[in-house]
Amino acid sequence: MPLPLEEAIRGLVHDGDTVALEGFTHLIPVAAGHEIIRQGLRELTLVRMTPDIVYDQLIGAGCARKLVFSWGGNPGVGSLHRFRDAVTHSWPVPLEIEEHSHAGMANRYVAGASGLPFAILRGYSGTDLVEHNPHIKAIACPFTGQELAAVPALNPDVTIIHAQRADTVGNVQLWGITGIQKEAALAAERVLVTVEEVVDHLDPVPGQVILPSRVVDAVSVVPGGAAPSYAHGYYERDNTAYKAWDAIGRDREAFTSWLAELTHTPAPEPAGRGA
Amino acid sequence: MPLPLEEAIRGLVHDGDTVALEGFTHLIPVAAGHEIIRQGLRELTLVRMTPDIVYDQLIGAGCARKLVFSWGGNPGVGSLHRFRDAVTHSWPVPLEIEEHSHAGMANRYVAGASGLPFAILRGYSGTDLVEHNPHIKAIACPFTGQELAAVPALNPDVTIIHAQRADTVGNVQLWGITGIQKEAALAAERVLVTVEEVVDHLDPVPGQVILPSRVVDAVSVVPGGAAPSYAHGYYERDNTAYKAWDAIGRDREAFTSWLAELTHTPAPEPAGRGA
């Protein structure tokens, strides 16, 4: 049974949690991020390979204590000004950061999904990331002696993703660019999926990722829940919104107005076309 | 351009090579194995998670010096008698064995495909496999101190798989149960793929694995090349042949007759329906 988004966030996300909202430019769970802002959650450790505008908004709204990431920007547009303001001026609250490379983050999720405490990769060697991140260590191959990097598993308290469809028993189907979502979901203690629609039967689609219902704690029907990013087969990226964010995010006052508008706006209708 | 199988084996497989023929009950490259027998290759290190009748035949024919594996049997039928005879009576030649669990073998291929010298897993702990295999070592997590198993990467000189289709430029497409084939191919120095047919364009299929042509050294068109295993969408498993093998493999004389017949049989026609 799909849960209204408001109820799903209330049940699954708590102050102080480590929360990953994943989606690699595609299927970004923006509506869920906005609901986290509306519910005023605080002290979150936010995790995401590519924090973009919804993370800028969460940070600007003061939800986050810490950000774990590998690339933070407004893709194709420029910088994240709320993120910069938090890092350089602690506004509205200080933001601790822990940064990795994409390869490091991807492998941290893989280890988390695999029930392993760490992952190994050829990475970080010679970079200054090592000295600023205690979560990157050297490890020697027990067979060849080669030195590699080790990173700890990433196991969020909650992972939130957006998908095209779920069926009535809660199996989830996504396709197109599916990025790191499977691993981020399997690594988490709890999983919330917002979907475009619920259907009786998930017809197989080339390139699909299926998350069986037994690893999904809640499905919420939120049509358009990935906008202004896109949902392959449903709607396109709203590039104007990405560009428009630059001006809003750049200015504390403009952002504060945006935030006031968001938090006074009621949550989207929980039941979509498929519900 | 597809190569005749005879030419592909001659060009890619040499005496003394480490050769993996993979396919997890589905799409087993049997015709390619038979061509290796016909060409009288020797001193091979044969690698396969689940050696079954084509490996029994290769071993009985004296092609192998060593077998690296995790489960050797005639699936759903019983034992591999040529394998047993080689291990217990060195017939026709001694067979060295190196054995792992499925999880260990799968992760060895993953490491090989990933350009890593080793893989870590929760495995082998407390088993007698450890003392009989120098390729299983303990490794401690540098963050938690937990002890895990390490296994070295597996990088065959040649991996051979069978797939449903290739396109005219050599991209390969397989679907259904795809097992460990992607990793086994990406881990290898050279890759040979036998296919049911060559088509102009690979229409996407749900559950497909695509191997881009740049990681494939040769494609040979061998319709029925996986029989008596099956090719999803093309033909079914010939269970009678699996059962019939039990009697042939059980007896050195019956096997020798079988071998004489195989090696006097000309290779299958290289050009199939799609060529």
Add this chain to the structure above:
Amino acid sequence: MSTATWTSDEIMTVTASRSLRDGMACFVGIGLPSTAANVASRTHAPDLWMIYESGTMGASPDHLPLSIGDGVLADTADAVISVPEVFNYWLQAGRIDVGFLGAAQIDRYANINTTVIGDYDDPKVRLPGAGGAPEIAASCREVVVIMRHSRRAFVDRVDFITSVGHGSGPGERERLGLRGDGPVRVITDLGVLEPHPLTRELTLVGLHPGVQVDHVRAATGWDLCVADELSRTPEPTDTELSVLRSLTGAD
């Protein structure tokens, strides 16, 4: 009362199927485990979720698969994943409730041998080897073993530990870092054994209809402990038998 007659293999398979609870995620091997799981899913456990090591998850085969990679599994699965994903993302991650294992030898502490009879380097009988078993035994929440009872199979110490049961007794699994509970039940053609809660030694807790304790003792290669209260396996129902026989082709 059932008036059916049945074989000792049939009561073994039906008993094994009863140990699967509805909704469980079950790691299924080919042979007896697969038959038992498919009986369960057609009788009391319609939502049994079967994962085969070939990568099919949630399959509902309409006939008994011939191998763990049978096409019918891929056709009816919720999803087909790669072999590394099965072992890493599902088994190793601790998502499987129950693993079904067979064995050539099992010992007092439910350690399992599927590798070799005799000396490893000069074996009397070379067996298929480990397959997925060591990690199934390590990582599933619980393990159920199905095998025929005989002195050759039920031995004091296995010749080779392919998969760890309860090691050498209490606390051993924890010391080895094995996260599942290990074998919780061994179902044979004679009865049911379970590890003693304190000693972890396999103990006879149930007998199939018509079997006496002495039969089981005679078929066991160590001095078998017997529970104070022995259960008697209920006869297979007509439904269980007809489902089983429709799967095995014995009908």
Add this chain to the structure above:
Amino acid sequence: MSTATWTSDEIMTVTASRSLRDGMACFVGIGLPSTAANVASRTHAPDLWMIYESGTMGASPDHLPLSIGDGVLADTADAVISVPEVFNYWLQAGRIDVGFLGAAQIDRYANINTTVIGDYDDPKVRLPGAGGAPEIAASCREVVVIMRHSRRAFVDRVDFITSVGHGSGPGERERLGLRGDGPVRVITDLGVLEPHPLTRELTLVGLHPGVQVDHVRAATGWDLCVADELSRTPEPTDTELSVLRSLTGAD
């Protein structure tokens, strides 16, 4: 002779596109690298094989993607794979011929900073961070850097080494275990720099039309070495310019 006029960004992009050879596997980042790769694949390198970190392999987009995860990439790709596969099976395994990188700062030894200007813990400017760059710089057979030339960007030592170029000079990449050749070329809006074969120090080897050595020296934050023989970048052809402008919408 071309009669076209063109901007300094256009000559930079066209020059970058020329450094891609047909059939290469190219790891493409968004922005200038993506534009240059798409110019190449539409002109002299029709079989350029582009892999984007979002997981699309062999895409032939009919318009310039807006992000590295644009839907047009998935629609036209040979295959779409997961992010871990991109980084582990393709990049780390050493299958990529050339990686295109941008940078906020680059230094004498082509080390790259995309993390922070100033002190890490009290930054003047916080930049986006590493993304895929450290492992692209480590593992691609060669790396081409594209960035605009200025004293702020071309510095003696970067404030933060996000991605290693040639470290502190000869032998450093080998010592660090980095398997690719590292940056082989830096293409700017003024000209082309390459590491000196012996010292690994970035050296001016080519000038774009109309640019003098003094311009480049003035825009470089260290005492720039200049090759004895300087090449002069050929003017963009009409085809190159029209393809480029059709992609950027400047036509």
